[in-house]
Amino acid sequence: MSEKKTKRRDFLFTATTAVGAVGAAAVVWPMIDQMNPDASVKALASTEVDVSALTPGNTLTVLWRGKPVFIRRRTQEEIDEARKVKMEDLIHPEKDEDRAKNPEWLVMLGVCTHLGCVPLNDKGDYNGWFCPCHGSHYDTSGRIRKGPAPLNMEVPKYEFVNANTIKIG
C-alpha cells in the first residue's frame, strides 16, 4: 500500500517537473529567435544591379545583405586561365563552368572564407584576388589557391533579369 503511494507521488513529481521544463523551454525560444533576422531584413533578400556600364577586365562591387558582392566582367585570357586549371591543383575543387554559368560574368561574395575580410582585386599570385588580412590568394575564378582560407569565394544565387541587369538573391 505504502509502496503504491510512493510510486504515485513519484509519478506526480516527475510529471510536474517534466511539464514545467517543457514550458520553460518554450519560453526560451522567443528570446533566442528575436535575434534572428527579422521580417524586414529577410524582405531585403534580393537586389538588382545595372551592369551595362561595366567593361571587360573590371569589377563592380555592390552591397547585398550587408556584404560586398564582386561582379567581374572577365576578359578572354582570364576565362582561359581559369578553365585550364586542373582539379587536383585546387584546394577546394570546383569547375569554373559551375561557378560562372555565363563565362564572361563572375558573380561572387567578396568575402574571404578564412575570417571574413574583403580580398583586393587584381592582386595575388594567381591574377585574381588577394586577401590582405592573412594572405589568401584566389584565382580568376575566385577559387582559393594558396593561404589559410579553406573554401572558394561563395557564389550567391543570382540571375540575369535582362542583358543589363543582374538580380542577386
Next chain:
Amino acid sequence: MKKLLKIFSLLLLICSSNTFSFAAEKVDYLKTDWSFKGLFGKFDRASLQRGYQVYTEVCASCHSMKYLSYRNLSEKGGPEFPEDQAKAIAASFEVMDGPNADGEMFARPGKLSDKFVMPYDNVKAAQAANGGAYPPDMSVLVKARGGGVDYIYSLLQGYEEAPSGMTLDDGVHYNKYMYGNKIRMAAPLSDGLVEYGDGTTASVEQMSKDVTTFLMWAAEPHLEARHQMGFKAIIYLIILTILVYFSMKKIWSRVESEV
C-alpha cells in the same frame, strides 16, 4: 485554498473589469460584431481585402500608413493576398530610390520590401494641403483612439447635419462621435463609392466595417498569432497549476498543517 481563491478572483476582477476607463465622458458607439474579438478571434480575410480596397481608393489620398510594407499584404494573419498580387500592388506605386551611380534620386516601381508610399512628403505638406489639419497616419490609428475600432466605425458613419445653434467654420463638419463634434474631414464614404470585386454591396456601413477591420489588422498585425498563442499558453498554465497544486498537497501532507 479559500484565501487563495479570493486573491485570485480579486485579481481576475481587476483584470476583467473595464473600470480602468479614463475617458472623461462615455459615448455610445455603434456596435457591430467584430470577428477578431474574443479568445479565438480571427480576421475576416475577405473583409480585410475589401478594407484594403477602401483604404487605397478612399483614405490613402490623404492618410499615410508609413509603418506598413507591401509584403505585409501577403503575410499570414493579414489580408493574405497571393504574393503575385501583392507584388503587382507594390509595383503599381512609384517609389523614390537612390542615389544611383550618378548621385541622383530616381523613381522605380515599388517592391514588396517597400513601405507604403505616403500621400505627402511630410507633415507640413499634409497640413498645407488640408487646411492646416494633419490627416493622421493610420498605421496604429485604432490603438491611438480611446474607443478603438468602435470609435472609428462609428465616426465614419457619424456625419449629420449640425444641430441648430451650432455654427461651423468653413471646412469643418459635424460628426456626432468626434470629440467636440467638429471634424475637418468631410464625410469620406457614400453608398457605392467603391466597387467590390466580390460583389458585396458597398454600403457606407459595409465599407466602414471593412476599412475598420483593415485598420485593426494594420495596427495589430500579429493579433491572430497572439490569440492562438494565448490560448495555448493559458491552457498550459492551468495544467501546470493543477499539477503543482497536487504536488504541493503531497509535500505539505508531511507537515501537520493546513495549506
Next chain:
Amino acid sequence: MSNHDYRPKSKVGQWFNDRLPLLTLANHLTDYPTPKNLNYWWTFGGILTFCLITQIITGLTLAMHYIAHADMAFESVEHIMRDVNYGWLIRYIHANGASMFFLAVYIHIFRSLFYGSYKAPREIIWIIGIIIYLLMMAAAFMGYVLPWGQMSFWGATVITNLFSAIPLVGEGIVTWLWGGYSVDNPTLTRFFTLHYLIPFLILGLVVLHIWALHVPGNNNPVGIDIKKPSKDTVPFHPYIVIKDGFALLMFMIVFAFFVFYSPNILGHADNYIEANPMVTPAHIVPEWYLLPFYAILRSVPDKLLGVVAMLSAILILAVLPWLDTSKIRSAVFRPLYKQFYWILVADVLILGYVGAMPAEGLYLLIARVATAYYFLHFLVILPVLGFKEKTLPVPLSITEPVLGGSPNLATARKKESKIE
C-alpha cells in the same frame, strides 16, 4: 541545520566550497527555516523576484532592437511590434509586466502593513524595500518615456517640471535633467541609459533585502518571534518553493490574460500617437500605479508644497517602524488597528481613483480629504493607537493556534480567516 556545520559530501565540492562557499549559500537557501503558517500573501516576494527577472530579460531583448533617438524611437517600437521575431510578445510582456510588478509590490507592501513586518527587528528590510519601490517608480516612469508617444513626452515634461518647484535652483535642475530647454533627444537617451541601469540596482538591493530578511527570519501571520529551526518552521525547499511556485502560476495566468487578450488596456491610447511638442493631450494621466501620488500632488494648490506632499507620502513610509508604537506586530491581535488598516486601503484606492479623474469640483475635494487622511493615519493614528489600543492576547507559539489552542485563540483565528 546550522550553516557553519555544512560540509559538501564530495571532495571536489569541499575543495571548491573552502575557496568560495557557494555551496554553503545554496544549502542555507534550501534549508532556510521558514514559519510554516505563512499564508498566500507571503508568496508575493517570490512573485516579485519573478517579475524583476522577467522585466530584465525582456528589457534586454527589447534593447537589442530599440533605438533611443527622438526621430526613431517610435518607429523602432513599431518595428519591434511588426517585424522582430516575437517582438510583439516580448514588448507586451515588458509593458504589462510593469503593471504586474506594481500590482505585486502593492500587495507585498500592504501585507507588510497588515502583519507589522516592518517592525523591529526588520526595519532595515523595510527601508531597503522602500528604496526598491522608489527605484521601481523611477524605472517605470523612464521606461514609459521610451516609446516616445504623446503620453511619454508629456508625462516626461510634467514629471521633470516637478523639480522646478525647488526654490532658486529648480529651473537649473530641470534644464540639467533635460539636457536642453525642453524634453528632447538628450532627455530620451539619458532616460534610456538610466532605465537600463536601474533594474540592476534593484537586483542588488533585492539581494540585500533577502539577506536582511534571512538574519531575523520571516515574520508570520501571528506576528510572534519563533525559534528556528523548530517544529514551527519548515525548510524553504521544497515546502515554500512549491507553494510560491503554485501562487506564481496563478499570477502568471492573470498576467497571460493581459498579455494575450488585453495588452493595451492598462496603457493610454495617446501613447500610440508619436510625440508632438506642439500639442498636449486633452487629459494627462500617469500609469495607474502612480495615480494615488498624482492625486496627492494635485490636491495641494501650491506648486512646491504639492511636490513636498507627494514625496512625503512615500518617504513617510521609511519612518513607519518608528511611527507605529505598538509592540504587537500582527493586525490579527489589534482589533482597532485592523479597522484603520482597511480604511487606509480604501483611502489609497480612492486617491487612485480621483487621480485618474480631472482635478476639479468634487474630485478635488475628495482628493484633499483623502490626502489629509493618508497623513493623519501615519502621523497621528498610528502613534496614538500604540498607547491606546487594547490588544488581544497573543499566543506563545504558532503551533498553538494551528492545533486549536485556547478559546481566545480560536476567536483570533476566526477573525484571521475572515480577513484573508
